[in-house]
């Protein structure tokens with residue numbers, strides 16, 4: 438990005454975050470204790486904020502990927518950055534229509550990770566916005582119920598990735614909100630049921646395993662990357678896992694490997710799946726860890742002898 442492009446990008450980025458922020462604040466006014474549909478006003482206002490944020494996030498993304506001219510009308514293609522920036526500051530810079538910007542994504546499959554589901558959501562929010570602005574958007578109870586989940590989908594899978602180049606194998610979207618939302622809103626968001634459900638799905642889809650988080654107690658913790666997708670607890674390098682002899686899940690018993698050696702290679706562990714408190718022995722010879730209650734359950738390595746030695 439050139440210096441001028443960077444300035445335009447930053448402005449658009451901040452505005453996308455602003456509407457995202459307002460949209461999240463709006464949807465969180467909904468009390469979800471009874472898993473009820475949104476009320477009409479919350480649904481409408483949140484949808485508008487989200488659509489604003491999507492359009493701006495898409496522009497910011499395209500500037501970053503293809504330069505500022507990719508979002509501008511053809512008459513700017515041969516103009517200098519200085520000229521474009523001056524028009525931007527005067528509020529007289531004209532961008533392509535949203536449909537044409539969306540078309541760039543459809544034409545360049547390699548540009549994004551968008552699947553049919555992503556495009557369906559883009560389409561839906563655009564239509565909702567158009568109906569709202571031009572006439573009215575009639576939403577029934579079922580629509581207003583689904584909208585809770587659709588709003589969360591759009592935040593997690595469209596807006597945040599467009600703004601942050603996140604890859605869900607290693608990172609949680611929570612990191613983005615921690616930087617850009619205030620603490621209280623962030624706390625509310627990670628206990629909003631539709632959000633937690635989406636994070637459970639994310640942990641499962643991207644890592645294959647989701648267990649109870651020792652911090653927030655949601656089923657959003659993955660031992661594959663030591664991360665909680667909901668509260669962003671990060672246990673990298675701090676813990677290890679072994680399978681549970683009670684529920685038989687793999688990598689579900691968490692333990693502290695750093696203090697086990699001074700403890701005769703035995704320490705308390707906790708199963709993040711069945712919540713059983715259990716002992717763990719990690720063999721200093723072969724490095725394999727076992728969960729157990731009584732010593733007689735250690736059929737292979739024991740603190741005295743490695744099963745694989747000799």
Ligand SMILES: [Zn+2]
Pocket residue numbers: 650651652653654655657658665666667668669670
């Ligand atoms: Zn957590």
Ligand SMILES: [Zn+2]
Pocket residue numbers: 681682683684685686689708709710711712713
């Ligand atoms: Zn278990």
Ligand SMILES: [Zn+2]
Pocket residue numbers: 720721722723724725738742743744745
């Ligand atoms: Zn051993």
